[in-house]
Amino acid sequence: MSFRxxxxxxxxxxxxxxxxxxxxxxxxxxxxxxxxxxxxxPESLDFIALPxxxxxxxxxRSGAMAARSPITKAVVAAAGRGVPVLxxxxxxQVLTESGLLPGALMRNASQNFVCRxxxxxxxxxxxxxxxxxxxxETIHIPxxxxxxxxxxDEDTLDRLEGEGxxxxxxxxxxxxxxxxxxGILNDAGNVLGMMPHPERAIEDAHGGSDGRALFExxxxxxxxx
Amino acid sequence: MKVHxxxxxxxxxxxxxxxxxxxxxEALGFSGVNDVRAGKLIELDVADGTSDDDxxxxxxxxxxxxxxxxxxxxxxxxx
Numbered sequence: 001m002s003f004r005x006x007x008x009x010x011x012x013x014x015x016x017x018x019x020x021x022x023x024x025x026x027x028x029x030x031x032x033x034x035x036x037x038x039x040x041x042p043e044s045l046d047f048i049a050l051p052x053x054x055x056x057x058x059x060x061r062s063g064a065m066a067a068r069s070p071i072t073k074a075v076v077a078a079a080g081r082g083v084p085v086l087x088x089x090x091x092x093q094v095l096t097e098s099g100l101l102p103g104a105l106m107r108n109a110s111q112n113f114v115c116r117x118x119x120x121x122x123x124x125x126x127x128x129x130x131x132x133x134x135x136x137e138t139i140h141i142p143x144x145x146x147x148x149x150x151x152x153d154e155d156t157l158d159r160l161e162g163e164g165x166x167x168x169x170x171x172x173x174x175x176x177x178x179x180x181x182x183g184i185l186n187d188a189g190n191v192l193g194m195m196p197h198p199e200r201a202i203e204d205a206h207g208g209s210d211g212r213a214l215f216e217x218x219x220x221x222x223x224x225x
Numbered sequence: 226m227k228v229h230x231x232x233x234x235x236x237x238x239x240x241x242x243x244x245x246x247x248x249x250x251e252a253l254g255f256s257g258v259n260d261v262r263a264g265k266l267i268e269l270d271v272a273d274g275t276s277d278d279d280x281x282x283x284x285x286x287x288x289x290x291x292x293x294x295x296x297x298x299x300x301x302x303x304x
Contacts, residue, residue: 060287060288061290064287064290068286096292097290102292103292104290104292106238106239106241106293107241107242108241110241111241111242149241151238151292151293152292176241
C-alpha cells in the first residue's frame with residue numbers, strides 16, 4: 001500500500017521542497033503538491049505537511065494569512081477527521097493561527113533571527129510522530145526562525161504538560177518560549193507543530209539525521225494501519 | 226467611514242519589541258521612560274453603516290490574535 005501525503009505550498013513557503021524530498025525519500029512515494037488557493041485536498045490522504053517559510057510575507061502576523069486561506073480550511077477539516085498533520089516552523093505558526101493548536105508564536109525574545117542546530121529533549125514518545133525516539137532522548141535538529149517564541153496562558157501550559165502534549169522541549173535558550181516548548185500536539189494526537197526542522201536533518205550530509213525517525217515512524221505507522 | 230483599529234499586546238505578555246525600544250530610548254539619553262509597549266494601528270475605510278458587530282468580528286477573526294492581543298475600535302466620525 002502506498003503512502004499518500006500532501007505538502008501545502010503558500011506564497012512565500014520556502015521549505016516545501018525540502019519537506020517533499022524528505023517524504024519521498026523516506027516513504028518511496030512523492031507527495032502531492034497542493035497550492036494555497038486550491039479548495040480541496042487530494043482524496044484519502046494519510047499525511048499532510050505544512051512547511052516552513054514566510055507565507056504571505058508574514059503580513060499582519062506570521063501564519064495569519066495562510067491560516068485563513070481556502071486550503072487551510074480543508075486541512076482543518078481533515079485534521080478533524082483524524083488525518084495526521086505536521087506543521088514545521090511557519091507551518092506551526094499556521095496551526096496556532098488556525099486554532100488547530102493552542103497558543104501563539106511571537107517574536108523571539110532576543111529580537112534576533114535564530115539559525116542553528118539546537119538540542120531538543122523528546123518529552124512524549126507515545127505519539128504517531130515521536131514513537132521512534134526514546135522518552136527523554138536528546139536529539140539535534142536545526143532551527144531557523146524569527147517568530148518562535150511560544151506563548152500560551154498558564155492554564156493552557158499546565159494542560160499541555162498534564163496531558164503529555166509537549167512533544168519536544170529546547171535544552172538551551174533559543175527564543176524565549178514559555179517552558180522552553182519547541183513542539184506540541186493537539187488533544188487527539190494527530191496534529192504536531194514544531195519550530196525545529198526535522199526535514200533538514202534526515203541524512204548525514206545534512207550534518208545529522210536525527211529528524212529521520214520522526215518521518216520513518218509516522219510513515220511506518222500509517223502504512224501499517 | 227474611517228475606523229482605526231488599535232491592536233496591543235495583552236497585559237502580562239512579554240513584549241520584546243517594546244523592551245528593545247525602551248532600551249534604545251534610554252541609550253539616546255531619554256530618562257524617565259517607565260515602560261514601552263509596541264502595538265499596531267490598522268486604518269480601515271469601510272462603508273458607512275458598517276455595524277459595530279462586523280467591526281468586532283473583523284478584529285476577532287483576523288486583525289487581532291486573541292491569544293496574545295487586545296484590540297480597540299476607534300471610529301473617526303469626521304474623517
